[in-house]
Amino acid sequence: MQVSVEKTSELSRKMTVSVPEAVVQEKMAERLKSLAREVKIDGFRPGKVPQQVVKKMFGDRVRGEIASDLIKETYYDALEGQDLKPAGHPHIEPLDETDGFKYTAVFEVYPEISLDGVDQLEVKRPIATVSDSDVDSMIDKLRDQKQTWHLVDRPVQDQDNVTICFTGTTEGENFTDGKVEDFQVVCGLKKMIPGFEDNLVGLEAGTSKTFQLSFPEDYGNEKLAGKAAEFIVDVVKVEEPLLPEIDEEFVKAYGIDDGSIESFRSDVRNNMERELEQALRSKLKGSVMDALYEKIQLAVPNTLVDVEVENLMKPYIETAKRQKMKLDDLKLPRDIFEGQAKRRVALGLILGEIIQKNAIQINADKVRSTIEDIAKSYESPEDVVNWYYSDESRLNDVQQMVLEDQAVEWLVAQAKVSDETVEFSDVMDKQQQQVS
Structure with a gap:
């Protein structure tokens, strides 16, 4: 040969x-x-x-x-x-x-990877705590989740839930497929096109209003984007939000057996501190990844990028299938995923090299504690732990995640780290944006 x-x-x-x-x-x-x-x-x-x-x-x-x-x-x-x-x-x-x-x-x-300079990364480590005002804000959010709607006989105000029937036309053509019946709009949430909710304020049940608006240029429906439209709205009913009292009944609904406000606040704080710890770790990891990606430049195989692009597109495709949409209607060009895919592939290769060169081994205790942390948010934590350990592929997913975290810990130990004090809300709001 x-x-x-x-x-x-x-x-x-x-x-x-x-x-x-x-x-x-x-x-x-x-x-x-x-x-x-x-x-x-x-x-x-x-x-x-x-x-x-x-x-x-x-x-x-x-x-x-x-x-x-x-x-x-x-x-x-x-x-x-x-x-x-x-x-x-x-x-x-x-x-x-x-x-x-x-x-x-x-x-x-696979590219040749040089790890020169990984011991000189400059990383900012976020530091935050849960304050009493943060706990108050969280309890307010929990109240909002339990709010109910109360029928009122007065003009629409901001934050009201308004039930309407309406039609919409543009260029003489009806685009609402006739009349939309019993449609609910919460004024102030800005889920309708700009100006729509504002036109409902001041109306009463049983009244009608005709008004003109323009669809945004970037509106999802290309046939309507940027076009002027006329809406005819009939108000069916007006409801105002009714928030529950923070009393024993409210507290017990969240699993606090003694029904006391003190126990409730303590439980809320503990949950917030656990979530904050996870978010701070995630933020630190993101900072390390940014520094690592900037420090080590390498070409990545297109083959691996293609696979990663497919992985990034998969959730959108699965959602489209569930909604019985045509895949062609998704309009997911490759280039909107390519940058993120290249970054993921590059960081995966770099971390793999760091793990290999420094003989980083999976810590079984950390795998166990990670799974137990995941299980804490479920009703039967032990069942969740057993679920992970009963399936090799599920366990392997956690092991790889822990191994990657261990590599990040190794990098942090080598890096020039400066602490940065941040607010709880800033950390959690950004974390929520990344998740969504």
């Missing part, structure tokens, strides 16, 4: 593998001899078919099968002999040869 490698770009390689005709003929003779004992051909007794007849009838097919086998047999040996580490699957193309067998394999290789 002869092997030659051509470097076609920084990461692309074209490997040519040649196998002598003698090897091909030897394998063909073995295959044809075996085939002669099995085939049935008119005019010949079973097992007595001359090999030249078998070769004439099945030679091309057998040679094709042998070519496929030779690729399987020689490809990885050729890679090992050339000390090549391909990223992704190769594109293999057999070449027409009258003497021997030859094929080319085109693929990308």
Whole structure:
């Protein structure tokens, strides 16, 4: 076997593998001899078919099968002999040869990664605490979640829930498919196009109003984007928000058996502190990743980027399928995911190199504590822990996450770290934006 490698770009390689005709003929003779004992051909007794007849009838097919086998047999040996580490699957193309067998394999290789400078990263570590006012704000949010709507006989005010029927036309064409019945709008949430909710303020149940608005230029429906429209709205009913009292009944609904406000505030604070700790770790990790990505520049294999782009698109595609949308209507161009995909691939390769070079091993205790932290937010934590440990793939996901966190801890230990005091709300609001 002869092997030659051509470097076609920084990461692309074209490997040519040649196998002598003698090897091909030897394998063909073995295959044809075996085939002669099995085939049935008119005019010949079973097992007595001359090999030249078998070769004439099945030679091309057998040679094709042998070519496929030779690729399987020689490809990885050729890679090992050339000390090549391909990223992704190769594109293999057999070449027409009258003497021997030859094929080319085109693929990308993993980049060489230099870790010079990883011990000089400059990282900001956020520091925050949960204050009494933060607890008050959280309890207010919990009250908002329990709010009910109370029917009122007065004009619409901001924050009211208004039930309406309406029609909309643009350029003389009705775009609401007739009349929309019993549609609910909470004034002030700005979920309608700009100006719509403002036009409801001051109206009373049983009244109507006609007004003109323009759809935003970036409106999701291209047929309506930027166009002027006329709306005719009938107000059906007006409801104001009614917030519950923070009393024993309210507190017990959140699992506080003694129903006391003190126990409730303590439980809320504990949950907030746990969430804050996770958010601060995430923020620190993000800071480390930003510094690492900026410090170590490397080309990434397109093959791996393609896979990561598909992973990023998958949730959108699954959502579209659930909503029975056509995938073509999603309008998800590759370039909106490509930057994030390249970053993920690059950081994955860099962290992998750090883990390998520094012999970082998975800490089983940290895996256990991570799973237990995840389980705390469920009704039966022990069942959740057992669920993870009962499935190798689920456990592996957590192990990889912990191993990555250990690599980040190693980087933090080497880095120049400066503490930065931040507000609880700033940390959690940004964390929520990233999640959503």
